[in-house]
Amino acid sequence: MAEQIDVLVVGAGVVGLAVARALARAGQEVVVAERHDAIGTEVSARNSEVIHAGIYYPAGSQRARLCTAGRDALYRFCTAYGVDHRRTGKLIVAAEDADLPALDAIARAGAANGVADLQRLDAQATQARAPLLRTAGALWSPSTGIVDSHGLMLALRGDAEAHGAMIALRSPVTAIRPQGDGFRITMADGGDGYELDARYVVNAAGLGAATVAGATKGLHARHVPRHHIAKGSYFTLAGRSPFDTLVYPIPEPGGLGIHLTLDLGGRARFGPDVEWTDHVDYAVDPARAAAFCRAIRRYWPGLPDGALEPAYSGIRPRITGPGESAADFVIQDADTHGLEGLVNLFGIESPGLTSALAIGAEVAGRLGLGPRLGEAGFLAAELALR
Ligand SMILES: Cc1cc2nc3c(=O)[nH]c(=O)nc-3n(C[C@H](O)[C@H](O)[C@H](O)COP(=O)(O)OP(=O)(O)OC[C@H]3O[C@@H](n4cnc5c(N)ncnc54)[C@H](O)[C@@H]3O)c2cc1C
Structure with a gap:
């Protein structure tokens, strides 16, 4: 039996x-x-x-509801159980004036989801926070952080x-x-x-x-x-991170845009991008670095040549395909x-x-x-x- x-x-x-x-x-x-x-x-x-604040998701969605509740619970859990984590905060950056309407839409989405601590920064205040950025303004999310998964x-x-x-x-x-x-x-x-x-x-x-x-x-x-394979590759940045917070551009179709996150050791990595494929293969193609450089230089023009090193990749368990919203x-x-x-x-x-x-x-x-x-x-x- x-x-x-x-x-x-x-x-x-x-x-x-x-x-x-x-x-x-x-x-x-x-x-x-x-x-x-x-x-x-x-x-x-x-x-x-990343411990997400819960900003981007459609109001009333499971992702909005479970992310905001999960975030608060996760911070408490990490503190109670000694799990390594840090409230790094995050900047969502409009690289140029044309990005500002999208930035304002993100601010409205965050407010609708009850993310009450989001702050709108103008170009000057953003540069005071992160002088190397090319920016027309940003959103500052103090409740975003990182965790040792x-x-x-x-x-x-x-x-x-x-x-x-x-x-x-x-x-x-x-x-x-x-x-x-x-x-x-x-x-x-x-x-x-x-x-x-x-x-x-x-x-x-x-x-x-x-x-x-x-x-x-x-x-x-x-x-x-139906499950679709949406791969995301990461590249690490050689040397010290020039930013002490997470830096995200305006989201792109299928993903959040090539953003900079930090690990708990303070190293910076960029990604993930979005690559639709038909099989699981975790290898990172070094040739993808060129598209990463273009995307990163929109908001950080000072990215040095040859600074990106292939790191790792992940596969999103996605149930919508290319061109469909997540x-x-x-x-x-x-x-x-x-x-x-x-x-x-x-x-x-x-x-x-x-x-x-x-x-x-x-x-x-x-x-x-x-x-x-x-x-x-x-x-x-x-x-x-x-
Ligand atoms: C590139 C990328 C970046 C992400 N970044 C973030 C982030 O910064 N912040 C965030 O909040 N979320 C992020 N996510 C999402 C987050 O990683 C996932 O939502 C989460 O890890 C999913 O956990 P899971 O337990 O559902 O899946 P998994 O960790 O995949 O666990 C599923 C388990 O099921 C097992 N399994 C499968 N089939 C069987 C079977 N038949 N029998 C027994 N076992 C089986 C697998 O071996 C696996 O161990 C990211 C995801 C990706 C892909």
Whole structure:
């Protein structure tokens, strides 16, 4: 007979770990099935590590709601658990007068999302803040920051395990079948498959979420979105960073524009760009440096020749294609697909790292196992952290 547990979470990225932690804290017996031999080696290991303020997203969207709630919870969590992070702040820069209407639209979007601390700077004030910039004005976001994403995942894992959760590595989920009051889950590694019965299943498989959903019996194909591969490459800047804050241009179609972020060691990197491809390949093409230089010199004309070095890349788990606007996070429960006890997470791209704790609370609430996000319970629980 298969072992019976309360919840099976598919995927040990930052989102699956945050979901597991929320559910373990709610008293559930949780197993996280991860196909690799370590946690957090896919999307959560290949991003900008920015704690987003929640500025750009359409008002009322899941991304706006979960990012702003997740940001506050994340700062508290990092402080409580000693996860390395820093409030660097961020400048969104209009390089020239023609960019100012777009800058003002971003300011309005931020205000609509309740990002109350955004400040509009004129050209002079922007240059006083960052003298090397070519600028007609900027928005200053003091609540943007950076976080050690691996430290965060280790802390989430530790807290989930402290509340009884188990992480099953080398456990690729290959089939989910509704059965009785829950689901039978098949995991197969090199032919030695095994099965678990769970009352609830949360599909937090990132780039694999559509495949896992496709292997869920009884889930109609119309509920499984198509996954598009939108790669983002990064280049690091040789030498000391000329900026002590994050610097973003006006967003471009498909991404936030080639921006400068800092790591916790103070090194600067640029990216990610947007490259639509048909297969996963993490290699960074050095030839992309030329387009990076053009984009960066619009707002930082002093970028020295030859200063960019290929770094790493990440793949966005995107469910809309080229030319389409980025989709909202999809948190799909029985109200949509009819399978009680199953939650699918699709399209959890940026700001998924920032939103992870809020997504964990949201999933617990959807399953009736915790306070719904927005209820005082979620923030109170995060505030009461040890
Ligand atoms: C280039 C880039 C930059 C980004 N920058 C930021 C940023 O600065 N700030 C921010 O907030 N967000 C950012 N994001 C978004 C953020 O990184 C993601 O939203 C987040 O990491 C997603 O986490 P996840 O747990 O859903 O996915 P993942 O980390 O990919 O985890 C999914 C896990 O599921 C596992 N899995 C898949 N299929 C199976 C299966 N069948 N069985 C078992 N396990 C399986 C995978 O191995 C993986 O470990 C960025 C994303 C990208 C791509």
